[in-house]
Amino acid sequence: MRQVFTGAQIFDGTELHDGKSLVVEGGVVVGIEPAKKGDVALDGGILCPAFVDLQVNGGGGILLDGQADAGRIAAICATHILMGCAGVMPTLRADTPGSTAKVIAAGIAAGQANVPGFLGLHLNGPHLDPRRKGTQDETRLRPMTDADLAQLTEAAAALPALMVTLSPTAATSEQIAALTKAGIVVSLGHSDCSYDEARGAIAAGAACVTHLFNAMSQMSGREPGLVGAVLDSDIAAGLIADGIHVSPVSLRVAMAARPSGLFLVSNCMAFAGTDLTELTVGKRRILRAKGRLMLEDGTLAGADLRLDNALAKMVRRVGVPAERALAMATSTPAALIGMSARLGHLLPGRRADMVRLNSNWELENIWWGGVAM
Numbered sequence: 001m002r003q004v005f006t007g008a009q010i011f012d013g014t015e016l017h018d019g020k021s022l023v024v025e026g027g028v029v030v031g032i033e034p035a036k037k038g039d040v041a042l043d044g045g046i047l048c049p050a051f052v053d054l055q056v057n058g059g060g061g062i063l064l065d066g067q068a069d070a071g072r073i074a075a076i077c078a079t080h081i082l083m084g085c086a087g088v089m090p091t092l093r094a095d096t097p098g099s100t101a102k103v104i105a106a107g108i109a110a111g112q113a114n115v116p117g118f119l120g121l122h123l124n125g126p127h128l129d130p131r132r133k134g135t136q137d138e139t140r141l142r143p144m145t146d147a148d149l150a151q152l153t154e155a156a157a158a159l160p161a162l163m164v165t166l167s168p169t170a171a172t173s174e175q176i177a178a179l180t181k182a183g184i185v186v187s188l189g190h191s192d193c194s195y196d197e198a199r200g201a202i203a204a205g206a207a208c209v210t211h212l213f214n215a216m217s218q219m220s221g222r223e224p225g226l227v228g229a230v231l232d233s234d235i236a237a238g239l240i241a242d243g244i245h246v247s248p249v250s251l252r253v254a255m256a257a258r259p260s261g262l263f264l265v266s267n268c269m270a271f272a273g274t275d276l277t278e279l280t281v282g283k284r285r286i287l288r289a290k291g292r293l294m295l296e297d298g299t300l301a302g303a304d305l306r307l308d309n310a311l312a313k314m315v316r317r318v319g320v321p322a323e324r325a326l327a328m329a330t331s332t333p334a335a336l337i338g339m340s341a342r343l344g345h346l347l348p349g350r351r352a353d354m355v356r357l358n359s360n361w362e363l364e365n366i367w368w369g370g371v372a373m
Helices: 070-081 097-112 146-158 173-181 195-204 225-231 248-257 307-318 322-328 331-336
Strands: 002-006 009-011 020-025 028-034 046-049 051-056 085-093 121-124 162-166 185-188 236-239 262-264 278-281 284-289 292-295 300-303 354-357 363-368
Touching: 009 020, 009 322, 046 322, 051 070, 051 121, 051 307, 051 331, 070 085, 070 097, 085 097, 097 121, 097 146, 146 162, 146 173, 173 185, 173 195, 185 195, 195 225, 225 248, 236 248, 236 331, 248 307, 262 307, 262 322, 262 331, 284 300, 307 322, 307 354, 322 331
Parallel strands: 009 046, 051 085, 085 121, 121 162, 162 185, 236 262
Antiparallel strands: 002 020, 020 028, 046 354, 278 284, 284 292, 292 300, 354 363
């Protein structure tokens, strides 16, 4: 079936087009052509690739944990598809060796089953710095061992993609280099490392930083820390743009310092896609109120965020141009995990996984392979 989408601006992953139509046939993009009468008339807004979210701790009432199986991962992914994502990386917070192994096995099974929306796994720990643990369980944090390295490299060979967040204080440069050689996206985070330690990890192959500004050494006049290392390099970095985790001023500074490489993540929890107001994780209650997720002592515990909301804040409060903000939720994260050929773009031959944002940057429509959802 041939479809012509008209009446909205079109973002192709790089450029925002006015006065054009998007042609789709058989669920695949044919191209962007001069405006013509279409059979899918849109009421303004922006038509863009569906989002790519590399840090989702859960969704639909399910947290990725030691109970994981392919079905639970599929349910998390399905929740995020309905929130405008073409694909997500379900994210495991620091856990026991047994739970980590079970999640890896579940991820491999999900990949083999071609679970819709499953891009691979993000392991956010356990090789983190207790000094910057955030809400991670300190009893589960530990340095990387040879056995851990072997487990991760084997997992990378069997998963569609694997991202591992670690602290340079909990893994050696040699281990980071080995992970990178195995195709793993090494991301620095939850670390009180120095600027020099961060630059050493980047030189060893680290390609990303997890939730910039949060749970990491900050930039000061004498010690730039991990934040300074990001602003002074071309390493990729995720941002939680909910207006709570990071000040709009800090976001503006980061965007000015870094003309490319920054991208948006939701860092959402099991609350995503539900009306739940509290959950118990381990022995701790997480409360949801006024756009925040918090422990009972007020510590932030993930984010209550969708990527369309993050886009709205980046454009309206931070002042980021629309094209750049849209790339941060689509083509930039897709490139980081090596999936530009299938995600993040509306170009000829690409699957027509698309969303339409209205003039308020709210998610209005979703198409999965050209089919309205």
